[in-house]
Amino acid sequence: MSYEFQAIDKKWKKRWAQEPQVVTRPVGDGKKYYCLDMFPYPSGSGLHVGHWRGYVLSDVYARIKWLEGYNVLHPMGWDAFGLPAENDAIKKGVHPKINTEKNIAKFKEQLQDIGAIYDWAKEVNTTDPEYYKWTQWIFLVMFKRGLAYESDMPINWCTSCLTGLANEEVVDGACERCGTEVEQKNIRQWVLKITDYAQKLLDGLDTLEWPEKVKAMQRNWIGKSEGIRILFKAKDSDGNELELPVYTTRPDTIFGVSFISIAPDHPLVDALISDDKKQEVAEFRMVMNTMSSMERTLSKEKLGVFSGAYAINPANNESVPVYLANFVLADYGTGVVMGVPCDDERDYEFATKYKLPIPQVIDYPGVKVDAQGNVKDPQFHTEKGTLVNSGPFDGLKVGKEAVKAVGDFLVEQGYAAWMVSYKLRDWIFSRQRYWGEPIPLIHCPKDGVVPVPEDQLPVKLPDVEKYEPTGTGESPLAAISDWVNVPCPKCGGPAKRETNTMPQWAGSCWYFLRYPNPDMHDQAFSPEEMNYWLPVDLYVGGIEHAILHLLYARFYVKVLHDAGHLSFDEPFTHLFNQGMVLKLSEKSGAIEKMSKSKGNVVSPDEMVEKYGSDAMRLYMLFMGPPELDCVWQDNGLAGMARFLQRLWDYLSTPANIHDEQSQETLEVSKRFHLFLKEYQNRLDHFKPNTAIASAMEWLNDVTSKKMKLGPETVEKFLVAFSVLTPFMSSELLDTLFCKSLSDCVWPYFDPTLAVQDEVTIAIQINGKMRGSIVVAKDSDQQTVEPLARDAVLKWFDGKETIKVIFVKNRLISFVVR
Numbered sequence: 001m002s003y004e005f006q007a008i009d010k011k012w013k014k015r016w017a018q019e020p021q022v023v024t025r026p027v028g029d030g031k032k033y034y035c036l037d038m039f040p041y042p043s044g045s046g047l048h049v050g051h052w053r054g055y056v057l058s059d060v061y062a063r064i065k066w067l068e069g070y071n072v073l074h075p076m077g078w079d080a081f082g083l084p085a086e087n088d089a090i091k092k093g094v095h096p097k098i099n100t101e102k103n104i105a106k107f108k109e110q111l112q113d114i115g116a117i118y119d120w121a122k123e124v125n126t127t128d129p130e131y132y133k134w135t136q137w138i139f140l141v142m143f144k145r146g147l148a149y150e151s152d153m154p155i156n157w158c159t160s161c162l163t164g165l166a167n168e169e170v171v172d173g174a175c176e177r178c179g180t181e182v183e184q185k186n187i188r189q190w191v192l193k194i195t196d197y198a199q200k201l202l203d204g205l206d207t208l209e210w211p212e213k214v215k216a217m218q219r220n221w222i223g224k225s226e227g228i229r230i231l232f233k234a235k236d237s238d239g240n241e242l243e244l245p246v247y248t249t250r251p252d253t254i255f256g257v258s259f260i261s262i263a264p265d266h267p268l269v270d271a272l273i274s275d276d277k278k279q280e281v282a283e284f285r286m287v288m289n290t291m292s293s294m295e296r297t298l299s300k301e302k303l304g305v306f307s308g309a310y311a312i313n314p315a316n317n318e319s320v321p322v323y324l325a326n327f328v329l330a331d332y333g334t335g336v337v338m339g340v341p342c343d344d345e346r347d348y349e350f351a352t353k354y355k356l357p358i359p360q361v362i363d364y365p366g367v368k369v370d371a372q373g374n375v376k377d378p379q380f381h382t383e384k385g386t387l388v389n390s391g392p393f394d395g396l397k398v399g400k401e402a403v404k405a406v407g408d409f410l411v412e413q414g415y416a417a418w419m420v421s422y423k424l425r426d427w428i429f430s431r432q433r434y435w436g437e438p439i440p441l442i443h444c445p446k447d448g449v450v451p452v453p454e455d456q457l458p459v460k461l462p463d464v465e466k467y468e469p470t471g472t473g474e475s476p477l478a479a480i481s482d483w484v485n486v487p488c489p490k491c492g493g494p495a496k497r498e499t500n501t502m503p504q505w506a507g508s509c510w511y512f513l514r515y516p517n518p519d520m521h522d523q524a525f526s527p528e529e530m531n532y533w534l535p536v537d538l539y540v541g542g543i544e545h546a547i548l549h550l551l552y553a554r555f556y557v558k559v560l561h562d563a564g565h566l567s568f569d570e571p572f573t574h575l576f577n578q579g580m581v582l583k584l585s586e587k588s589g590a591i592e593k594m595s596k597s598k599g600n601v602v603s604p605d606e607m608v609e610k611y612g613s614d615a616m617r618l619y620m621l622f623m624g625p626p627e628l629d630c631v632w633q634d635n636g637l638a639g640m641a642r643f644l645q646r647l648w649d650y651l652s653t654p655a656n657i658h659d660e661q662s663q664e665t666l667e668v669s670k671r672f673h674l675f676l677k678e679y680q681n682r683l684d685h686f687k688p689n690t691a692i693a694s695a696m697e698w699l700n701d702v703t704s705k706k707m708k709l710g711p712e713t714v715e716k717f718l719v720a721f722s723v724l725t726p727f728m729s730s731e732l733l734d735t736l737f738c739k740s741l742s743d744c745v746w747p748y749f750d751p752t753l754a755v756q757d758e759v760t761i762a763i764q765i766n767g768k769m770r771g772s773i774v775v776a777k778d779s780d781q782q783t784v785e786p787l788a789r790d791a792v793l794k795w796f797d798g799k800e801t802i803k804v805i806f807v808k809n810r811l812i813s814f815v816v817r
Contacts, residue, residue, distance in 0.1 A: 001735070003648035005612030005641075008731045013112045021726075021741065022062075022117040025071045027516075027532045032073065033065035034533050036512055036572075038541030038549070039077045039124075041084040041504075042103035044092065047110040048594065049602050049620070049632065050542075054578045056620045058540040059116040060688060063723040066117060067746035073533055074117055075515040077124035078104050081132070082504020083161055086435035087178070090468060096435040097463075100127060113608045114617070115726045124518045126437075126507030131514065133458035134524035135506050136440040138556065140451050141563050143441070147193045148429070150449065154265065155428050156292050157185035162469035164189060166428045166503065169548065173295040182292045187473045190430040190439060190500060194555050198222050198422040200569070201554055210575040211627070217546045223423025225249050228407045229334060230416040232260060232311040234322060236271040244268065244311050244322070247333035247421055250340070251410060252402035254315040255390040256361035258351060259339040261304065261325035264288040266335045272322055274308025281305055284324060296326045302350040314415040315406075316391065325350065333421050342375040343382070362398055363388040427552070429503060434467035434476045436501030444488035444495040453489050459497070475499045508549055509556040512536055512571060527567070536572045543577040550575070576686065579629040591631055602632055614725035615641040621688040621724060644728060647699055651718070651732055657709055664710035671701055672713045673753035679720060680749065688724070695721060711737070716747035763788045764813040765795045781806040788812045 037058050040051060062074040080100045088103070089096040104125070111118070124131055142148045156165040160180035164187055169176050194201075202222055205215045227249035234242045244260060262269060264285045273281050284305040288296065304325040311322050320339075327346060328337050341351035341358040351358050358374040360367065364385030368376040373389075387396045393409075396402040410416035430439060438459040440452035452459055462483045467476055478484065478499040488495035516529040541549075553571055561569040582591050585598040594601045608616050618640040623630040650656055658664055675698040682691040702709070709717075715737055722729030722741055733739045756777055761784055763771045770792045775784055785804065789796060796816065803815040 001652040003645050003652075003728075005614065005644075005727070006609075009113075009608070009613050009727050012115070012727050012730050016115070017112065020119065022066055022072055022074065022119060024073050024119045024122065027529055030069060030071045032533055033062070033070040034536045035062040035065070035072065035074045035538045036515075036536045036540070037076065038539070038545060039079050039508070039511060040107065042078050042080055042100060042107050043084060044088050044099070044103055045596070046103075046106050047604055049581045049604050050594070052114065052604050052616065053581055053620045053626070054540050054542070055111070055114050055116055056617045057576070057578055057626050057688065058538065059114065060621070060683070060723045061538055062117055063726070064683065064746060067719065067723070067741070067744065069745065072117070073122065073516065074119060075122035075124070076111065076116075076118040076120070077511060077515070078107070078126065079504065079508045079511070080104065080125055080127045081436050081502075081507055083163070083431075083433065084504065086433055086467075087161065089435070096467065097127070110605065113604065113613050115613055122515045122518055124511055124514050126511065129458045129460050130521070131518070132437045132507065134514070135437050135502065135510070136452075136457050136459060137454060137524060138510060138560065139502070139506070140440055140454065141565070142192060142559055143451055145559070145563060147196065147559060149191055149193065150188065151191050152186060152188050153191075154184045154186050154289070155189055156182045157187070158182055162471040163432045164428055164430070167293065167425050170292060170294050173292055173298065182294075184289050184292055185473070187432070189428050190498075192427040192429045194427045195422060195424055197555055197558055198224065198424050200558055201551065204554060204558070204570050207570060208575070209573060211543075211577055214543060214546045214550065214575065214577065218551055221424065221547050221551065225421050227419060227421060228410065228416050229419045230254065230314065230338070230410055232313065232336075232338070234272060234309050234311040237274055242268060242271060244336050245334040246336045246338045247419070248338055250343070250403065251407040251416070252387060252390075252393070252396070252398065252405070253340040253343050253361055254313065254338065254406060254410070255393075256340045256342050256359050257313050257320055257338045258341060258357040258359060259320050260311045260322045261328050261337045261339055261350070262307070262322060263328040263330035263335040264324045264326070266330045269307070269324065272307045272309040277306060277308035281307060281324060288326060291326070293329050297329065299326055302327060302346060302353060304350060304354060306354075314410065314413070321356070323350075323354070331425055332423060342378050343380060345380045348378060348380070359389065361387060361389050430500035431503050432473055432475045433469050433501055434461075434464065436503065437461070437506055438477070439498040439500055439502060441498040442486060442488060442495045443498065444491065444493060446493055447488055447490045450488055450490050450495070456489070475501060477501070505549060505552050509553045512553075531567055534566075535568050535570055537574060539572040539575045540578060542580070546577075576627070578626050579624075581623070581632055582629055583632040607637060611637050611641045612644070612727070614727045615644055618644070618692060618724055622692045624689055626686060626688060643696060643699070644725065646703070648728060648732075650699065650703055651714060652735070657711060657714055657736075660711065664708060664713060668707045668709060669713070670753045670755075670757070671698065671707065672709075672717070673749040674756060676716070676720060676747060676749035677754040692724065715739070715744070719744045720747050759809045761788065761809070762811045763792050764811065765792065766815060767813070770795050777809060780808070781812070784812055
C-alpha cells in the first residue's frame with residue numbers, strides 16, 4: 001500500500017469540510033478546554049510559514065484535549081479592520097471591503113492544509129457590523145465610566161500612513177507598521193484612560209502562567225516607580241512666584257542639584273521665559289515639536305536651552321538655573337526634573353555640555369573632585385558611598401536609609417509628598433482613517449458629546465468610493481455630509497457624528513469573548529458562556545504582541561469586569577509565544593526574518609504540494625524548541641517526508657502486524673509503552689520537537705529488530721501520533737481498523753511496562769569516548785567495569801589504570817597512562 005500523500009490530504013480535507021472533526025459541545029457538557037490562536041490580519045500575501053508554526057502548535061494541544069474527552073473550543077477568525085488591511089487595499093487600488101473579503105477567502109482555503117480542528121461555526125470577523133456593534137458598545141461602556149475623553153494634543157503622526165499612532169505603535173521613533181519616521185502633530189483625539197488601570201495591570205501579571213520575558217516587557221512599559229514630588233520655587237517674567245513640581249526617586253541627592261530641566265512643551269514654560277531668551281527658546285521648541293517623544297528620549301545628544309529663570313532648592317535655598325531639555329517629557333512624572341550631575345550620567349553629560357556645576361554629594365572610594373568642588377568622571381548611581389555636603393544628612397549611607405531620611409525631612413517641612421508614578425501613558429485611540437469601527441458619539445452644539453443610544457448600534461461604516469486618508473488630520477468620513485449630519489439623540493437639534501475611527505486593536509481586544517457564541521444578537525456575550533469557557537486555557541502567538549495587543553486586551557477585560565459584565569479580570573491563563581521562522585537571504589547573505597524584499601519567503605502552499613500537509617506539520621514542530629527562533633532548511637522538510645514514508649511502509653505492511661488471534665511479545669509492548677511515556681512527557685513540557693525524536697527512535701528500534709506489533713499497539717500509536725500527523729493517522733485508522741479519530745481516545749502508557757530494564761553505558765578513556773555497552777539498569781561498578789574493559793580492550797594495551805570514575809546508568813571513565 002503506497003503512501004500517496006496528495007490523495008490522502010485531498011480525501012481528508014474534503015471529508016472534514018463536510019463533516020467537521022470537532023464540533024464544540026454546549027456549555028456545561030464536560031470539562032472545557034479553550035485553545036486560542038492570535039487571529040491573523042488577512043493580508044494579500046496569504047498564510048506564511050510563521051502562521052503555520054503557531055497554528056500547528058496550538059492544534060497539537062487542542063487535539064490532545066479533544067482525545068482526552070474535553071469539550072474543546074478551538075476557533076478561528078479575522079482581525080480585518082485597521083491599517084494593515086487598508087494599506088493593502090490602497091496598494092492594490094481596491095476597496096478595503098472587497099479586498100478583505102478576497103483575502104479572507106484565500107486564508108480560509110489555505111488553513112485547510114493545516115488540518116487544524118477549528119470549529120468554523122465559531123468564526124468571527126471584526127468588520128462584520130454584527131460584530132463591531134459590540135465593539136462600539138464596549139467603547140460606550142468606557143465612555144460612560146469616564147475612561148474615554150477628547151483631547152487636542154501633540155501625537156505621534158505617521159506621514160506615510162497619514163494617521164495618529166499610540167505610543168505603543170512607535171518603535172525607535174518610527175511607525176511599527178511601515179517603518180516611516182514619526183513626527184509630532186497637534187490633532188483632536190479620543191483617548192482611553194488606561195493609566196487608571198496601571199496598578200491593576202501590574203498586579204494581574206503575578207497571577208499568570210506567561211513567559212517571564214513578556215511579563216517583564218509589560219512591567220517595564222507600565223514603568224511603576226515609587227518616588228517623591230518636591231516643590232522648587234521660581235518666578236515668572238513678571239516676578240510672581242511659581243511652583244515647579246519635581247518628581248524623583250532619589251531625594252537623598254537633592255543637595256547636589258545644579259540645574260532644573262523642564263519639558264519644552266510644559267504649560268509652565270511660557271511663564272518662565274525671560275524676554276531676552278524668548279527667541280532662542282522659540283527656536284528650540286520648534287525643533288522639539290518635529291520630534292516624537294521616543295526620538296527625544298533616545299537621542300544620544302542631550303540638548304537644552306536656558307529659560308532665563310532660576311529656581312530655589314528647598315533643601316539648601318540655593319538658586320539653580322532652569323533649562324528646557326530634550327530628554328524631559330511633559331506627560332511623564334511632573335515634566336520637571338532635578339539635575340544631579342554627580343550621580344546621573346544624563347545629567348552629567350548635560351552639565352558638562354552647558355558648563356554647569358557638578359557638586360559632590362556622595363563620597364566613595366576613588367572619587368575625584370577638582371579645586372572648585374566639581375566631581376570628575378563620577379561613578380553613577382553608586383550604592384557604596386555616603387552622603388557629603390548634605391547638611392544634617394552627612395555620613396548617611398546611600399540607599400534606602402538616606403532616601404527615606406531626606407524625603408521624610410522634605411515632607412515634614414511642607415516641600416514634598418511621597419507619590420507613585422508610571423511611565424504608561426493614556427492610549428491614543430482614534431485614527432484619521434476610513435477602514436475602522438466608527439466611534440459611536442455625536443457632537444451637539446447644545447449638549448456637547450452625546451453617546452449614540454445602544455438601540456441604534458451599530459453605527460455602520462458607510463460605503464464610499466474615495467476612502468484614502470486625507471493627511472489633514474480629518475478622517476475621510478468627515479466629507480460624507482449625509483452620514484455626518486444627524487439629529488442629537490438628546491435634544492433633537494442638528495448635530496454631527498464623530499468622524500475618527502477606532503484603531504485596529506479595538507476588535508482584537510475582546511474577540512475571544514465573542515467566539516463562544518458569535519451569533520448572539522442581544523448581547524456581546526452571555527454570563528453563562530463566559531463563566532464556563534473563560535479565561536482562555538492556552539493562547540498561542542508571537543512575542544511581538546507582548547505590549548500592544550496583550551496589554552490592551554487585559555485592559556478591556558478589567559474594565560468589563562469592573563463594570564459588572566465579566567466575573568474574571570484576566571483573559572488568558574496560559575500564554576505561549578512561538579519563535580519566528582528565519583531563512584538565509586541570498587540578497588543580504590544573512591539569516592533574517594522572511595520578507596519579499598529580502599527574497600527569502602517560503603510558500604507553504606508549494607511545500608504542501610511537494611511534501612504533504614503532515615510533513616509540513618512535522619517540520620514546523622521539529623525545527624527546534626517552539627519558543628525559539630529557528631532557521632528554515634528545505635532539506636529538513638525532505639527529511640520529514642522520508643520519515644513519514646518509512647513509518648507508512650512499516651505500519652501498512654501486513655507482515656509487521658499481528659492478527660487478532662496472536663499477541664505481540666513483552667519486549668515489543670515494553671518498547672512501545674516506554675516510547676509513549678517519553679512522547680507524552682515531552683509534549684506535556686511543550687517539547688514537540690523531542691516528542692517527534694522519540695517517535696523516530698521507536699521506529700528505528702521497531703524496524704531494526706523487526707518487531708511485530710499488535711493491533712492495539714498500532715492503533716494507540718496512530719491515535720497518539722495523530723495530534724502531529726492527522727492526515728496519515730486518519731487514513732491508516734480508517735484502512736486498518738475502520739475507525740475515525742472521533743471513535744478513539746487518547747492513549748496512556750502502562751507504568752509497569754514503561755520501566756526501562758536496560759541502559760547504555762558510555763565508556764571513556766582519558767576523557768575520550770571509546771565505546772558503549774548495554775547492561776541491566778542499576779548495575780553496580782563491580783558488574784559494569786569488567787564488561788567495559790572487554791569492550792574497549794585495545795585501548796588498555798600496555799597501559800596502567802590510574803583511576804576509574806563510575807556514574808550509575810550513564811558512564812564509566814578510565815584514566816590510564
